[in-house]
């Protein structure tokens with residue numbers, strides 16, 4: 001009898017929550033942001049020009065501008081002034097900080113992979129890159145030239161795995177040994193600069209970003225050998241939050257703000273020129 005009463009009470013409470021929209025939970029992240037007015041955004045700091053510390057010691061970049069704009073627009077959707085709290089993440093922490101609830105969104109040149117989707121959710125693709133190899137100028141002309149040589153890449157990235165697969169595909173029997181993993185992008189660049197590796201391989205825009213530090217010294221060799229569609233990482237199963245991010249990105253695309261930010265960082269007048277060749281998915 002007692003059990004029966006609890007079931008009836010539970011059902012009544014459930015019905016009440018569904019019928020009173022103000023009380024219904026949209027999702028833990030969405031609700032917390034709406035309540036606190038703060039979005040904790042995970043951003044890289046060593047990735048030129050996505051998110052890096054410039055010579056004036058300012059933390060700037062494409063991902064930073066995109067994250068700021070997305071947060072502003074989610075504020076518009078919620079009819080609330082939102083503040084962004086920038087949290088430094090790297091290749092290793094950009095997912096774990098989401099799962100441990102230290103950040104609400106990760107805008108961190110992160111490729112949307114099915115494997116990663118088991119742990120976190122992703123927004124629609126907001127940036128389209130692919131992997132290439134950077135080398136000292138004039139030394140190599142094609143990807144096959146790196147067989148039997150050392151390639152640098154960053155730990156915990158898709159680049160690291162793609163590099164091993166590339167060397168294997170090209171017939172390098174020691175592919176695993178030949179991909180040398182470093183913690184950070186800047187470590188990879190230094191290894192290349194000091195000829196400790198023949199090439200550094202990761203997403204092409206990161207390579208372009210670092211190469212621009214020393215114009216004329218480096219070049220991209222060969223063609224793209226992977227697709228790297230970037231999504232904003234968000235916590236698993238919070239569709240209200242993910243929708244707000246997606247709607248913000250789509251609205252930015254539709255009113256030209258996305259293109260403005262893109263051109264600021266990757267346009268023809270920048271040292272990081274990278275033509276925009278795809279469209280952001282827009283739902284009617």
Ligand code: GLU
Nearest residue numbers: 091109110111157158159
């Ligand atoms: N986009 C790739 C990834 O998500 C490599 C670049 C990076 O991690 O910084 O693993």
